[in-house]
Amino acid sequence: MFCPKCGATNPSLTSKCSSCGSPLPIPLQTTANTSGMGNLSQAPLEIKGWNWGAFFLSWIWGVGNSVWIALLCLIPFVNWVMVFVLGAKGSEWAWAAKKWDSVEHFKRIQRNWALAGLIVFLVGLAFWIVYFVFAFWAVTTTEAML
Numbered sequence: 001m002f003c004p005k006c007g008a009t010n011p012s013l014t015s016k017c018s019s020c021g022s023p024l025p026i027p028l029q030t031t032a033n034t035s036g037m038g039n040l041s042q043a044p045l046e047i048k049g050w051n052w053g054a055f056f057l058s059w060i061w062g063v064g065n066s067v068w069i070a071l072l073c074l075i076p077f078v079n080w081v082m083v084f085v086l087g088a089k090g091s092e093w094a095w096a097a098k099k100w101d102s103v104e105h106f107k108r109i110q111r112n113w114a115l116a117g118l119i120v121f122l123v124g125l126a127f128w129i130v131y132f133v134f135a136f137w138a139v140t141t142t143e144a145m146l
């Protein structure tokens, strides 16, 4: 591909000119965006993989990404299985459910979800640690008083 700025020839799959560094027009194949097409959507390889946001935030993530099947997480016991299904399939489902500008756009939003999920997880974890430390402290001091 020729760089529109300096005219240098570049390998077809690069996004930046190897000579001057200016961004190159994206070839057609990579712009084929099938997001938001439901069953017709084909998730690009780049977005497949574990979705931490879906795993940590389950139905909240589902509502935010129009993946309504995630509402199964509201059912006790089903939710234990469902969070793992969401972690594994979440990215594909979210790609099919909503129209995304690009793979980068999708990745950026899902990264934010993962970050939010991690924060929620860590806050929850900290809460439980404080709870157990306090419970342990309460038990030992009560025993000491007896």
Ligand SMILES: [Zn+2]
Binding pocket: 003, 004, 005, 006, 007, 008, 017, 018, 019, 020, 021, 022
């Ligand atoms: Zn160039």
